[in-house]
Amino acid sequence: MVPTELHSHPHDHGRGHGHAHGLASPHPAQAAPWSILRMAVPARLGAALAVIAGLWTVIWLAMR
Numbered sequence: 001m002v003p004t005e006l007h008s009h010p011h012d013h014g015r016g017h018g019h020a021h022g023l024a025s026p027h028p029a030q031a032a033p034w035s036i037l038r039m040a041v042p043a044r045l046g047a048a049l050a051v052i053a054g055l056w057t058v059i060w061l062a063m064r
Contacts, residue, residue: 036044 036047039047
C-alpha cells in the first residue's frame with residue numbers, strides 16, 4: 001500500500017506547539033546570545049588556548 005501523501009498527519013505531534021512555517025521550509029533563524037564569530041581575534045585566540053589547555057589537562061590526568 002503506497003500512501004497518496006508523504007506527510008498527511010498533523011505536524012504538531014502532540015507537543016503542544018504548532019509550526020509557523022511551511023512543512024518544506026526550514027525553521028527560522030533565532031538570535032544567538034553569544035557567538036564566537038562576534039569575538040575579537042585576540043579573544044578568539046585566548047578562548048582557543050583555554051580549550052586546548054583544558055583538553056591537554058584531561059589527557060594528562062587520564063595518563064596518570
